[in-house]
Amino acid sequence: MSDEKDKLTIVMFSGNLDHALAGFTLATTAASMGMDVSMFFTYWGLNIIKKNEGRIRSRGLMKKLLNLMNRGGSKRLKLSRFNMFGLGTWMMKKLMKDANVPSLDEMIAMAQEMGVTLFI
Numbered sequence: 001m002s003d004e005k006d007k008l009t010i011v012m013f014s015g016n017l018d019h020a021l022a023g024f025t026l027a028t029t030a031a032s033m034g035m036d037v038s039m040f041f042t043y044w045g046l047n048i049i050k051k052n053e054g055r056i057r058s059r060g061l062m063k064k065l066l067n068l069m070n071r072g073g074s075k076r077l078k079l080s081r082f083n084m085f086g087l088g089t090w091m092m093k094k095l096m097k098d099a100n101v102p103s104l105d106e107m108i109a110m111a112q113e114m115g116v117t118l119f120i
Contacts, residue, residue, distance in 0.1 A: 007036045015047035015072065016080035017089060017104065023048075024107040031114035038117040047072030049108070049120060074104045 008030045012023050023039065031037045041049055050072030058064045082088040096103065102110065112118070 005034065005036050006030075008038075010037070010039045012039055012041045012045035012048060013043045014080070015044035015077060017077040017092070018079050018081075020045075020048045020074070020077060020104055021107065024104065024111055027111050027116045028107060028114060031111065031116050036117075037111075037115075038119060039111070040119045046120070047077065048074060048104075049118065050074075052076070074108065077104070 008026070010023050010027055012020065014020075027037050027039055047070065052073035052075045058067045077089075078086070079088050079092060093103070
């Protein structure tokens with residue numbers, strides 16, 4: 001058996017809350033097993049790691065409008081199904097909190113503490 005560590009690379013290309021939670025669950029689980037884990041964020045997946053605060057700094061009307069419609073940030077992500085104008089997302093977050101399941105922000109911090117490499 002070689003001394004080389006097992007590796008896992010996860011490509012995050014969706015900006016949905018349930019997809020982000022699944023990706024970070026896989027990442028933290030693999031990291032806890034001693035694997036080298038990296039996550040690559042692209043397309044809508046970049047919304048997962050965008051800042052929750054801050055103003056829109058784009059130049060030009062079209063860029064500003066696009067950024068307004070696509071704000072991103074872990075607190076703004078919606079469920080891929082059963083969003084129901086935000087009610088489904090709210091219910092999911094409430095159920096997670098009641099069951100002491102880490103929030104997405106906590107999972108991101110946990111992954112970084114465990115040495116998961118995030119490629120932006």
